[in-house]
Amino acid sequence: MHKNKTVIGLGIAVIFYLLGPFVLSDYMLYLVNLAAIATIGAVGLNILTGYTGLIAMANGAFIGVGAYTAAVLYTKLGVPFLLTIPIAGLMTAVIGMIFGIPALRLRGFYLAMSTLAAQILLMFIFNNWTSVTNGERGIFLAPPNLFGFSLVGDKGFFFLTVGIATLGMLFSYNLFKTDTGRAFIAIRDRDIAANIIGVDIFKYKLISFAISSFYAGVAGALFGFYMTYVSPEGFGLNVSIDYIAMIIVGGLGNLWGGLLGAIFVVILPEFVDKGIEIVGQFIPMEYTFAAFRQLVFGLMIIVFLVWEPKGLAEIFRRLFCWLKAKIFSPKSEMEPQV
């Protein structure tokens, strides 16, 4: 029974994956692509913040490192497109580890401050290392070729972004089935006990930074190619905050949290946009869209922290249990918390 369900679920996923680009509108595909890229970044940040308990305010800049690495390799050095993505990941992993070193001694608020410094420092480099990054003008990327096909637009990217996001989630799932993942959670829950059990705290914190930053780097590379343009604007502090919002809203330390949070945060502005349009017909709206968006974001984070700290993933879990109880066996109890 359980196996059958898995097969059915997989089947639906594969059909969606293969048919998606041909069924969905370009606008929908655009949202899916953005959400898939955000999912990669959010799943990565969740490994660091949700599972290892290390708050990082530099995910935006780390994504930038990936984007710039891929863009420079592709445009200036002619490295093949597909190769630039893992290299961008590795490069960002190294940068992430360097900025993760203060995590040896710092925790919570202080670590957040030190990673905020990393964010600002990296932004400074994006803006001012003009010989490499072109400064504020940014780098334009020609649409890449993939196996001889020009990878243009939303349809082509769908396979890549959704495919890599799926792999990213699978790797994260594996990680927390095994020793490395358990060590991360142990550091989050009781770092002293973990240390005495034999977990080299410093090593594992750095590994967590490396893996998380690798995800950010891959997300950044994809983002750059998808947007065909890389500039400092795309990687500011607001992006870092967006990612923190994703994992809080989605669910800290939950595999599905990264996915749900990414979808939520990508779609939310669209709803806000539509909402402003509708309300604007009756009341003149003097707020700019951007400011309103930040307002709704801040509000969402507060709402989730107060009422559902386990995020959308928990809401969905309860919803599934409720549906299962209603549909399959009306008398069965709700499943204990997983």
Add this chain to the structure above:
Amino acid sequence: MTISESLLKVDNIHLTFGGLKAIDGVSLEVRNDELVSLIGPNGAGKTSTINCICKFYDIDSGQIFFHGENITRLKPHQVARRRISRSFQNLDLFKGMTVLENVKLGAHINVRSGILADLLYYGKSRKEEKELEEYIVEEIFSLFGLAKYRNKHVGSLPYGLQKKIDIARALAARPMLLILDEPVAGMNSDETKEITEDIQKIREANISILLIEHDMDLVMNISDRIYVINFGENIADGTSQEVTANPDVIEIYLGKSFEN
């Protein structure tokens, strides 16, 4: 007594917090296959002593040897790799993990597969994970009767059970020396009996034990030798008969009821 018989040797260690002398020259020794107890009044420095052995505290002076190796300057995770495990007085379980995951992490020092293998869950990682699970379920869960709780989150379980999980986790590392910090504190007599039996089973597996405990019946029944400390200093040591006959120990700790 030759050196080779000695497993753990704590030699005249000192520890101060600010101006406070927490440990002022404690020495003790655990030999192979021995169960040694460390007793003394509250605040005598018992837990501090084992925190020094585990390198949670850095000692000011003195030396600690394990298997003839000087481990005085090692880091906590390096001490663990020498196969010294401990349970904790105030439950230090990982609340975000299930019983099985907690105990699995206890075996961290024995896991060989790397991070890449873990990300892919392929080859060595998968094989090792399965073997580890088998070992824990067959050897450790069966010993402690934890099998039915394996997928429960530890936070939801009663105190007595959490104590057992704590010991199970320490045991999963396949230690040569197991340090138990008040394993029956706060337990009722049935639970105490169970834990006592568990400790005896652990001894049968040829694991040396250093025990801190206030339950004197337990200590006197199962210890090979006993060290008594007070104000961070050794007061007495010997077999349970020797220690209970020592007037200083009776005065300081045991009370008159033991004098009969």
